[in-house]
Amino acid sequence: MVSPAIALAFLPLLLTLLIRYRFYMVLLYRAVLVRWVQDWLTGLTREERAFQYVLTHATPGEPDTILEAFDSWCNNVEYISHIGPRKGKILDRLVVETAPLVVLELGTHCGYSTIRIARALPVGARFITVEMDERNARVAEKIIRLAGYDDDMVELRVGSSEEVIARLREDLGVERVDLVFMDHWKRCYLPDLQLLEASGLLGRGSVLLADNVLFPGAPHFLRYARACGLYTLRLHRATLEYAQGIRDGMAQLEYHGVKIDT
Structure with a gap:
């Protein structure tokens, strides 16, 4: 005792x-x-x-x-981890500034960030969002349709990010992705980034935005983005969505296609 x-x-x-x-x-x-x-x-x-x-x-x-x-x-009421309104404004601004023609979202979850992206897209843009959890995908589809976006405006794909990325060119006819938003499993950030590179889906000027790179964190992803020489990296520091006192951030990467001095 x-x-x-x-x-x-x-x-x-x-x-x-x-x-x-x-x-x-x-x-x-x-x-x-x-x-x-x-x-x-x-x-x-x-x-x-x-x-x-x-x-x-x-x-x-x-x-x-x-x-x-x-x-x-x-x-x-309850806590859900999605981008939230403060970091969401950074995403909004990026969509408007880049005016992407093809957008890929990895991690639909409930459809919150999907709606933020869809409402800022230029007319005629193609938007593919990916969710691995079938039950979450059913909720997300209801939310997306409730917002007024049909299948032609937002294509929801159920499956792992790796599976969908591998099928983008051959099955979905995607030649290039202009904007990628990552908000799925953090351990998948780096392999999915490298798969996008290997698949030839990134072109000069393609932009990637990855959420929660400081908390829970994606250190291998950040280390690669800094060291590989293929990207210009900008870190947007913020706090965790719907939480006080927990530091977080989003990584914005612009792809150059050839190694650059870092």
């Missing part, structure tokens, strides 16, 4: 750890513990619960109201 004296000796250390990591503990509570409880109570996934909320708080055919409903849910 631990004596009171020993317990008191460890109290300052415990308090220090609680203060230093309080934001991560709040995130653990909101993202994991609350989710487990609600999954058990409702029999629905977190994404399905979010859809029910959006359905009753947004206006069909008005993308902005859907995004606002999502933001309200994530701030006040």
